[in-house]
Amino acid sequence: MPNQADNNDLFDNSSEVMVEANNLHKTYDAGTFQVKALRGVDLKVSKGEMIAVMGPSGCGKTTLLNCLSGIDSINQGKILIGNKPIHELSDDQLSDFRAKFMGFVFQTYNLLPVLTAQENVELPLLISGYSQKEASLKSRKTLATVGLEDWCGHKPAELSGGQQQRVAIARALVNDPVIVWADEPTGNLDSQNEEDIMNLITKLNKENKQTFILVTHSDNVGSKANRIVYMKDGLIDQKEN
Amino acid sequence: MKKLFGLDTDLMAIYLLGIFTIFAFIIIFQALRNPILVKLAVRNIPKRIGQSFLIVFGLMLSTVIIEASLGIGDTVYNSIKRTALESVGYIDETISSPQRFSDGRYFPENTIEDIDSLLENNPQVDGIISRISTNLPVLNTRTNRTEARMIIRGYKPDRQSSFGDIIALDGTIIPLVNLKSNEVLLNENAGEVLDAKVGDNVEVYTGKDKSTFTVKQIVQHGGLASGGDTKLVLMSLTQIQTLINKPKSIDWIGISNTGGITEGLDYSKEVTNILRTNLVDREIANQISNIIKENPVITDINNILIDDSFKRSNKLQTTVIDDLKLILKEIEQNKNSNSEKYFELIANQENVNGLIWILSYLEYTSEADSVSLLSPQLNKLIVDETKSGALKFAENIGSSVTTIFTIFGSFSIIVGLLLIFLVMVLLAAARSTEMGMARAIGLKRRHLVQMFIFEGSVYALLAAVIGTALGALVSLALVGLLKQAQGDIDDFPIYVTFTIKSLWIAFSSGFILTLITVGFSSYRISKLNIVVAIRGLSEELVKKQNPQFKANLKSLGISLIGPIITILKFKDNKFTINHNILINLIKFVTLFVISIFLWPFNILKQIFKLLAPINKQGWPLILIGIYVHRIGINIDNGTLFSIGVSISILGLGLALRRILELIKIQRSINHRISSTFEGLTFLLFYGLPFDTFESYTGELNTTPDIFVLGGVAMVGSSVWLIMNNSDLLLSASNKTFGRISGLQATFKTAVAYPLASPFRTGLTISMFGLVIFTLVIFAILNGLNNVAAEQPTRVTGGYDINASVRKEFAISLDEFKQKINESNSLELSQFEVITQSGSIASIAREKSGKEQQFKPLRIRYVDKSYLNTTEIKFSYKNPKYAKTDKDVWEALSKEDNLAVISSGAIPTDDPFDSNSNRFELAAFDVEGLNKDFWPESNISVELLPIQGASSPENIEIIAVLDQLVDSLEWERSAYLITNQSVANNITNNLEEYNNYNIKLSQNTKAEDVIPFLETLFIERGLKANDNLKEIEKSLQTGNAFNKLFQGFMGLGLVVGVIAIGVLSIRAVVERRKIVGAMRAIGYRANMVYLSFLLESLYITILGIMLGLGLGTWTAWNIFNSISKEVEGLRFDIPWINLIIIILITLFFALLSSFWPAKQASKIYPAEALRHE
């Protein structure tokens, strides 16, 4: 059972606004010069919404996602997730927060190659204190929802790209997170697989009322979202929206 | 040192030079052909200097261990050698009477004139001198210091000139001629024990009388003044003749060869031959030739001598076999009268012994008997090559010390080689992108291998140089420990020595071993699918593709004309470039010469490749294995036997794979079944008790290398077994430790990663396994020595003091008691029992034994009160005579033709036992000896005394002494214990007792009695030992040696710990992105940290558990085979000792992965995830 009760007050489930970012600034120090990746981004995402962030390469999409999800720091601004200012949390608190309330899907899947699909999916549960038995049960159920009930015992190397990404989605969803972050989840997939994955994501989003924030280059992916946020040069492109 | 593992070190050095040159040539050859590859390869080294440094460090450890063992061996050898040379000085050969004891050893003074005339005008001899040497008690009246066994020597003064000057401490030269009849010289050692100075009066006791001398000078060691650890009083021959009342007698003639102390050695053989030829009793020698001259005796002997399998069986030294061949040739060529050459050869006692041995081997029993009876009379005087003998002795000890260190060091050396492999695999992983690019720009796989070898040879060279230097330092530290081990037991001087030869052997063998490993790993790396390797998946070493038969045939064809191809290729490539013609020509010639050199190797390699598919079916290996193991049995070699069986097991494994493949078993299942079979069979074969196969093989001769083979095989096969069934281990681990809440997620990755890379994990586990394996065996076996301390009566027989005097000074029991009674410092009531014993030398053979040759067997005769009071036990006894140990002693006291024999006379399969000329009872040469064993028929032994000719005496052996009795001796020895009448019967005169085993009364301590006892009997030169203290001392020495070995083996742990560190560093680099993902899904930084630490810990613990298990198992086998001979041993696992070893290992393993784990925990997720 989740045991980090102290984190529960970090998250306000009653809030209708899931993500609120104000005047986000992120500057990378690349030795001789500085890169202003985010230059004052404002963003609001409501509960259960699925948004797609799009824009030219290098405009700061990934940076925005990383900052919002707390795996990267910001130089200036405010990030509220369910009304809680996560930029004020310590590294450990952030880890716990991610384990309990967030799910991640990456372009390159990033599954642990030495673990089976099921074990990969179990990891977030084990981190947040589930027993091995509960974790097994829950992860198998989640793998079934992504259509991989027969592949539990296989290692990532034995799965196709599409299958691996579905395992990654299962891993992201197994903890019943309130937000799922996905950076180009279909970037490595062919169009058929992209279609399947996006259908799965839209379905899950509808069923579970989870908030999805996707970064993508694909118009097809964008078209499935409730809303598209365009970025340009580290800012939300207001004209496009 | 001249020998190592029984191989000549000079030859070894030359061979190594040869191999080194070949390797150097090959590398240079390839380098000349591909200078660009060299540039590409070597450029990496200075670019990443830190990494290069680490690599060199990892590669160097094997060399360090080799040099450390050689260095310590050299030091031991040189220390003994210097001591030996110092004590023999200029004397190269000595002549003495065949009777070595009591009065029989003296012979007329004028014998020296015969020797003079024999060696007259011989340019190889520059001096001959006669002397008497004896040992007597000496007292310095000024300081009251005594020495009970002072060596007193009187030399003929007018012959002193070629034997070096005698030089006083103040530098003045003192010729012996100048000594007045009441003056003596003391050498430095003697001066020290007596605390003497010039002008002191010393009393020399000669039994009934004493004589007083004035110390004229104290003289420096060297020459006639001897040295080493000899304490010497020096005088002239006439003085000593008068002193001990042996007018006109001498007991020794010494000969100095031309040249200094060591140069004289070159002539030793020739001078000895001249002397032996002329001193042999020709009448007896003729009788011997008459015995063997007859057909079919001579033809049979000839046939066996040229039989190769007989020669291989190692029963006789090759020099003896060669001499015997010559002897037979001489006899055949000179039918009527024997040649000079014959007399020369037959005069060598070793040859006669060899002859007797062969005669009895061929079952010419009566001939063997006659020759054995003649042999003691063969030589009128015995000629010994004293100096070369002393050096041989030094040589033997030095090389056995080195052998022990290299044997146990070879585990660490192997571990070091594994580390090299690991380093290279990881280096390849680090270079993966670069290699990918290289492939992309068109380099072939072969080129990649070459690049690695080029880079590797630079590391190997650096590693060999630094390793040799560091090894020398380590051996210095070990010598320090050795000094401690030796303690105050005796004041044997230790001279630290490094020889160019050993340094070269260490350097070149280190370089060669490293380079071979580098080459091998490069080859494997080139077969490695880089992507797979980086992910660390199970198929780390991807199966190689079998090239077609045709292609192989073609390569073989090409290799047959190798040099021509070289010419053609050179023409294509190089002459087109417009370079200096001369340089091209030189290049061309070099390449051509080298290619001719490599030609045969290439052809061999191609043939092997061609046959590989057939080999894969398994049956060729099975057959080869059967053949090899049969040879092992035939030539009585346990190592070869085991190798043969191992080859067959490998073949069986291959065959099993093949069969399962044919019946279409799934590949992964096939692999698992087959490798489980291989692992289990190997483990079982090497783990079974040592005598399991004896009924089939007979008792095989084992050498210490069987330990290395067995250890490596056991550890290797268990790792193979574990790694091929790692899923079982994984689920077992997860089910146990994986349940600990809070650790679950961390533990899961910590275990999954290592088990997913079976290859590198297996290597690392093997490293720890091997080292811990050896340490455990050592610790357990060292613990066995404690029986002596726990049950001291089994060693001492219940006696507190063992005192002895020289036979001439024998003290009767009455006199002994009376003196004690009269003394002020001792009371008779302090003594509970005083028993007496003595000993004589004899030669003996077992009736109805296999060997008919007489061998030395000492006889200890004891008095009734010894037989009544001793508490010595027996390991075997004849049930007809005795139910209890007491019964045996009673039987000895009642009957006069009975004896008990020491455990040293029981045949042993101890691989460290090297003495093959010891008397052994064939009746005990059976498998499965147990306590209740006694041979069916009686054991009768025929004894022939060495002194005083008389007919052989038969006695019956009724029990075998407890092995513990001799546990304080360095070597196993064969002797009998009888009552006095047996001894009297064979020597025809009453033997006197000169040894006293004393039991003190309850509250008396040995240390309170001994000093008074020695003073009381100073004029008899009585020496007394505190038995319990001797046991304690030997235990201390044992413990100190144990520490020394643990220190030495610790080097192996260093290698393992470094391997863990290298693995962790690599893991962090390889897994950056995954760590980023782990952080993203909620791993805290310290969970990542813990996960990496746990991973190292897990590998280390697996290795430790493996080593503990297998070590205990093997120690248990050793224990069982020892405890058959020694009763009352307890199998104790020295937990404290082991826990300390384990904790140290764990600590350092953790320490080495501490930093990498910290780095891993600091990985910044956003950063790590961004990079593909």
Ligand SMILES: Nc1ncnc2c1ncn2[C@@H]1O[C@H](COP(=O)(O)OP(=O)(O)OP(=O)(O)O)[C@@H](O)[C@H]1O
């Ligand atoms: N660690 C870093 N150091 C310096 N500059 C960085 C770093 N990470 C990102 N940048 C820069 O920040 C800017 C935004 O990068 P980001 O990865 O967010 O773009 P993106 O919109 O995700 O692009 P893409 O569609 O190609 O993924 C880019 O100019 C990039 O070069």
Ligand SMILES: [Mg+2]
């Ligand atoms: Mg991006």
